[in-house]
Structures are given as structure tokens and as C-alpha cells.
Amino acid sequence: MRSFPYSLTDAPDLRSPTRYLLWLGGFQKATLAVGILLGTVWMASQAVMPFVLGRAIDDGVIAGDTGSLVGWAAVLLALMVVQAASDTATHRAGVSNWMQAAFRSVRLVGHKISRTGDALPAALSTGEVVSTAASDAFxxxxxxxVLTRLVGAAAAWLVVTVLIWQTSPVLGVVVLAGVPVCCGLLLFVVRPMQARQREQREASGAMTAVGADTVAGLRVLRGIGGEHIFVDRYRAKSAATRDSGIRVAHSLADLEASQVFIAGTFSVVFTWVGASLVLAGDITPGELVALYGFSIFLMTPIRAAADSVARSIRAHVGARKIIAVLSVDANVSASTAPVAAPPAGSVLVDERSGVVVAPGLVTAVVSREPAESTEAVTRLGRFEDAVLAEATVRWGGADLRHVRLEDIRSRIVVSEAAPQLFSGPLRRQLDPHGRHDDDAVLAALEAASALDILEGLDGGLDHEVTERGRGFSGGQRQRLVLARAYLTDAETLVLVEPTSAVDAHTEQRISARLAGARRREDRATVLVTASPLMLRTADRVLFLEDGRVTAQGSHQDLMRSNPAYRNVVIRSE
Structure with a gap:
């Protein structure tokens, strides 16, 4: 039994599908070597059996030597036992190699998904990423x-060539040259199949992407009666995938037919030459029987080559898709010159906008264009280094770009406007790291005015949340995510539009409880909102115009003294 996941110490080689496959195979050299050795023993034991059978006929049956017949029969029986045992072991080793490579690739894709952030969905569709992890990796x-069988078949071909050479050099040359030629002829069928499989993979990814988008927006689509539009789109993509799959099936059928025809033709030629040698008296009856056995066995290397080529094409198509995912660069990377994180209670300053976040205060940020305030505060969480290259954010005396990401993520938490929940127990959704007891979780739910949600669930905190929390309304998801944000107990907590999906009464309760949940000397809270109910609870309000702070003060002061601010708030109300 092997434990997963395996450790990955090196960066993957993404220069080409072949290089990626070689890099991946480097992690399982031992099991590949064992599989190849077992495959060689398995194939070689099959290859020797016709030779042993021929000797049994010549030395035992025709010569009338019972002892020789029993001896060769015992050798034949031993070969059968070796063949059965090595066949089982080869299959086990082959599946182990298969699963190791697949799970390593899945793990790489999973790490890329979890660490790349918004860069991956911006580059590839959700369906494409899902197909890569669920299909391409395997x-x-x-x-x-298949490598274990291919190498074993090649070794067996050499063994058969040597054995046949001892009987007839002419047949030895036929086998030595004929098998590679037959394998080479299959390339004329393989090339179009490669293009068709790539086309089918592209169509399958597009179909999965449409399906994922449809499921994600199903609630909205039903609300506006637009399901039929996406159903028609999915039907069209599905039909295209089906047609491309049929074309791939045609190529596979051509490959199967070609290998049967080519291998059969070779077998006929080989048998004809052998029969001619018998008629000429150059070989014995036992050797003729062995040649018939060899002619049947020699179809195995040709079939193994065809199967290996077909699987290699699929592997290269899958590797190309995995490389596309792994090649997406994250928006944030580790600094080459890291600096120590500042002490607790340090001030955060966004120099471009002039937003200053001080500990012990609830700071609200308002602007005429909501995107401006959102952009300003999300810079505080360092989600895009390219943005910070143009707008410096200082944390204490340190440039945020050079502070370790682990320190930033553990001390600065940004809760975005679009709440995300995953499948699993509700308790794990609210407290992923299991740091809090039930009393603390309930207190956070109370502060987020979300206890009524819990009361409506049969399992309470053990309730199984469906994917993306589809069992909850938008307002319920928003309150649960707010409770989760409170439970992080982050030194700096940024809440982007935390009450946009709730009614006024619920918003009033959330705003009234915010101070109790977050107002501490070493804790800073930032609100991006234009709601008067939330602004009244803020200790300080920053008003942005054209991305810069132009006024600050309490909500009441700004309402009296700043007409532009007043217009934004009244419009929101």
C-alpha cells in the first residue's frame, strides 16, 4: 500500500509534452524499472514456449524418447507458471505506474488552482480546468x-529473432527487419488520429465549460427564463463533441484494422517462407511447429506498438493541456528580497489612493465609482504584484511586495463581495482550520445576524453544504461568509460590500454588532460600502474621487460638509 500524495521537490518541466512526461517518469524510476523487468520476463516466457514445444516434438515424440518428452513438458509447465505469475505482477506494476503519474499530475493541477488565484480563471475556463484534472491526467x-508491455514485447522480439536464427538465418532476417517495418507502416494511420484526438479534446473542453457555466448560473437563468438559450448552446457543443468522438473512433477502427492486416500479412509471409523450408528439407517437423507458434506470437509486438502509439498520442494531448494549466503564472509570487513583517498594530497605507488603515478603528471607504474603492482596498491584500508595482502599499515601514505571503495572508484578510462556499459540513465552512469551539462559532454567527440560518438547518453546524452553497440564498451566503471572516480574527479585515444582499433590518443588526465583533486596539477593519446604516458605525470615512482620498471624517460630518459625498450616499440609500 502506498500513501498519497507523493512529495514533489522539483518544478515541472513545461517546455514540451515529451519533456513533461520524462520529468514525471523520473519520480517513479524504481517502479518503472520493476515493471519493465517483469514485462520482459512475461513476454520472454511466452516467446520461448514455441521453441520448447518444438524441441519436445523432435526430441520426445519423433525420437520416441520418453525422458526427453517429460523433461521438455516440465520446462513448458514451468514457463506457464512463470508467465502467469509475471503477467499478474506486470499488470500490478503497470497500474501502479499509471496511478502515480496521474495522481502527481492531479496534485500539480490542484496546487496551481489553489495558488494561482484569479489568474487561472482569467486564462482558462472552469470546464477546461476540470477536464484537465479529471480526464487528461489519467x-x-x-x-x-503500456511502457512495461512495450519494452517487454521488444525484448521478446529479440529473443524470438535469436531462436529463429538458429533454425533459419533467412527467417531470422525476415523477423528482424519485418517487425519494425510493420510497426512503421502503422504511422500512416496514427498521424490523422493524433489530429482528430486533439480536436476531440478541444471540443470536450468547450462542452464542459458551457456545462459548468450553465450550472453555476442556473438560479439566475431560471429567474429570467433563459435556460433554453444555454441548453441549446450545450446541445450544440455536445453534438460537436460527439461528432469529433466519432471521427476519433473511425481512426481507432482504422488502426485496429491496419494492425490486423499488417500483422496478418507478416504472419502469412513468415509461414510461407517456413513451409518452403520444410518442403526443401531444411528444418524438422518440430521446428515447423515452433515456427507456427512464433508466427502467432510475433503479432504481439506489433499490437503492443500500435497500442503504445495510440496511448502515447492521448498522453501527449493530455500533457499539453496540463502544461497549459501549469504555465499560467500567479498574480502574486514570492519576493526575491523578502523582508520581515512589521509588528502587530502597524499602519497600512496605500500611497496611490491615500487610504490609511489604522489599528483600533473601523474605517469605511466610499467613492462615486464603487470599483475605485474596491481596487484601493484590495491592494492592501496584495493580490496582484503588477498592480503594486505601480502603486506602493506600505505596512509599517515595509513595502508590501517584499513581505512574505504567509505573513500577509495570516494577518490581512480580504472578504470579497462575491461570497464563496464549498461543499462539506457547515462547521468546516465557517472555521476551516478548526481553531474555534462551537461557542465561538455561534458568537460569530450572532455578530453576522446569521443564527436564524442555523436554526433552519436540521443538522445545525453539521449540515452538509452543497457545492457553492447553492442551498442558501444570496443574503444567507453573504452572512455566513461574514461570520467566517469574523472567525479569522485577522489583524486587518477588509469587508467589501458585506451587506449588499441583505434587507435593511438585517443590515441594521449587522452594523450594530460590528463594533462588538471587531473594535479592539490591535484590530483594524475596513468597510467598502455606501450604505448609510454601515457608514454610521464607522469611526472614520474616507471619500475617494478619481481614485484619491479627497475628504475624510465621520459620516455625519461628511454628510453636512461634502455635497459630492452626500449625493453618493443618498443615491445608495
Whole structure:
């Protein structure tokens, strides 16, 4: 039994599909070597059996030597036992190699998804990423499983060539040259199949993307009666995928037919030459029987080559898709010159906008264009280094770009406007790291005015949340995410439009409880909102115009003294 996940110490080689497959195979050299050795023993034991059978006929049956017949029969029986045992072991080793490569690729994709942030969905659709992890990684692993049989078949071909050479050099030359030629002829069928499989993979990814988008927006689509539009789109994509799959099936059928025809033709030629040698008296009856056995066995290397080529094509297509995912660069990377994080209670300053976040205060940020205030405060969480290259954010005396990401993520939490929940127990959704007891979780739910949600669930905190929290309304998801944000107990907590989906009465309760949940000397809270109910609870309000702070003060002061601010708030109200 092997434990997963395996450790990955090196960065993957993404220069080409072949280089990625070689890099991946480097982690399982031992099991690949064992699989190849077992595959060689398995194939070689099959290859030797016709030779042993021929000797049993010549030395035992025709010569009338019972002892020789029993001896060769015992050798034949031993070969059968070796073949059965090595076949089982080869299959086990092959599947192990398959799963190791597949799970390593899945793990790489999973790490990329979790660490790349918004850069990955901006570059690739959700359906494409899902297809890569769920399908391409396992297709890629097949090439390591078939490798054990391919190398074994090649070794057996050499063994058969040597044995046949001892009987007839002419037949030895036929086998030595004929098998590679037959394998080479299959390339004329393989090339169009490669293009068709790539086309089918692209169509499958597009279909999955449309399906994922439809499911994600199903509630909205039903609300506006637009399901049929996306259903028609999915039907069209599905039909295209089906048609491309049929074309791939045509290529696979051509490959199967070609390998049967080519291998059969070779077998006929080989048998004809062998029969001619018998008629000429150059070989014995036992050797003729062995040649018939060899002619049947020699179809195995040709079939193994065809199967390996087909799987290799699928592996290269899958590797190319995995490389596309792994090549997406994250918006944030580790600094080459890291600096120590500032002490607790340090002030955060966004120099471009002039937003200053001081500990012990609830600071609200308001602007005529909501995107401006959102952009200003999300810079405080360092989600895009490219943005910070143009707008410096200082945390204490340190440039935020050079502070370790682990320190930033543990001390500065940004809760975005679009709440996200995952499948699993509600308790894990609210407290992913399991740091709090039930009393603390309930207190956070109370502060977020979300206890009524809990009361409506049969399992309470053990309730199984469906994917993306679809069992909750938008307002319920927003309150649960707010409770989760409170439970982080972050040194600096940025809440972007935390009450945009709730009614006025609920918003009033949330605003009234915010101070109790967050107002501490070493805790800073930032609100991005234009709601008067939330602004009244803020200790300080920053008003942005054209991305810069132009006024600050209490909500009441700004309402009296700043007409532009008053217009924004009244419009929001």
C-alpha cells in the first residue's frame, strides 16, 4: 500500500509534452524499472514456449524418447507458471505506474488552482480546468502502464529473432527487419488520429465549460427564463463533441484494422517462407511447429506498438493541456528580497489612493465609482504584484511586495463581495482550520445576524453544504461568509460590500454588532460600502474621487460638509 500524495521537490518541466512526461517518469524510476523487468520476463516466457514445444516434438515424440518428452513438458509447465505469475505482477506494476503519474499530475493541477488565484480563471475556463484534472491526467498516466508491455514485447522480439536464427538465418532476417517495418507502416494511420484526438479534446473542453457555466448560473437563468438559450448552446457543443468522438473512433477502427492486416500479412509471409523450408528439407517437423507458434506470437509486438502509439498520442494531448494549466503564472509570487513583517498594530497605507488603515478603528471607504474603492482596498491584500508595482502599499515601514505571503495572508484578510462556499459540513465552512469551539462559532454567527440560518438547518453546524452553497440564498451566503471572516480574527479585515444582499433590518443588526465583533486596539477593519446604516458605525470615512482620498471624517460630518459625498450616499440609500 502506498500513501498519497507523493512529495514533489522539483518544478515541472513545461517546455514540451515529451519533456513533461520524462520529468514525471523520473519520480517513479524504481517502479518503472520493476515493471519493465517483469514485462520482459512475461513476454520472454511466452516467446520461448514455441521453441520448447518444438524441441519436445523432435526430441520426445519423433525420437520416441520418453525422458526427453517429460523433461521438455516440465520446462513448458514451468514457463506457464512463470508467465502467469509475471503477467499478474506486470499488470500490478503497470497500474501502479499509471496511478502515480496521474495522481502527481492531479496534485500539480490542484496546487496551481489553489495558488494561482484569479489568474487561472482569467486564462482558462472552469470546464477546461476540470477536464484537465479529471480526464487528461489519467489519460496521461496510461503511457507509463503500456511502457512495461512495450519494452517487454521488444525484448521478446529479440529473443524470438535469436531462436529463429538458429533454425533459419533467412527467417531470422525476415523477423528482424519485418517487425519494425510493420510497426512503421502503422504511422500512416496514427498521424490523422493524433489530429482528430486533439480536436476531440478541444471540443470536450468547450462542452464542459458551457456545462459548468450553465450550472453555476442556473438560479439566475431560471429567474429570467433563459435556460433554453444555454441548453441549446450545450446541445450544440455536445453534438460537436460527439461528432469529433466519432471521427476519433473511425481512426481507432482504422488502426485496429491496419494492425490486423499488417500483422496478418507478416504472419502469412513468415509461414510461407517456413513451409518452403520444410518442403526443401531444411528444418524438422518440430521446428515447423515452433515456427507456427512464433508466427502467432510475433503479432504481439506489433499490437503492443500500435497500442503504445495510440496511448502515447492521448498522453501527449493530455500533457499539453496540463502544461497549459501549469504555465499560467500567479498574480502574486514570492519576493526575491523578502523582508520581515512589521509588528502587530502597524499602519497600512496605500500611497496611490491615500487610504490609511489604522489599528483600533473601523474605517469605511466610499467613492462615486464603487470599483475605485474596491481596487484601493484590495491592494492592501496584495493580490496582484503588477498592480503594486505601480502603486506602493506600505505596512509599517515595509513595502508590501517584499513581505512574505504567509505573513500577509495570516494577518490581512480580504472578504470579497462575491461570497464563496464549498461543499462539506457547515462547521468546516465557517472555521476551516478548526481553531474555534462551537461557542465561538455561534458568537460569530450572532455578530453576522446569521443564527436564524442555523436554526433552519436540521443538522445545525453539521449540515452538509452543497457545492457553492447553492442551498442558501444570496443574503444567507453573504452572512455566513461574514461570520467566517469574523472567525479569522485577522489583524486587518477588509469587508467589501458585506451587506449588499441583505434587507435593511438585517443590515441594521449587522452594523450594530460590528463594533462588538471587531473594535479592539490591535484590530483594524475596513468597510467598502455606501450604505448609510454601515457608514454610521464607522469611526472614520474616507471619500475617494478619481481614485484619491479627497475628504475624510465621520459620516455625519461628511454628510453636512461634502455635497459630492452626500449625493453618493443618498443615491445608495
Amino acid at each position: 489519460r496521461l498516466g496510461e503511457v507509463y502502464e
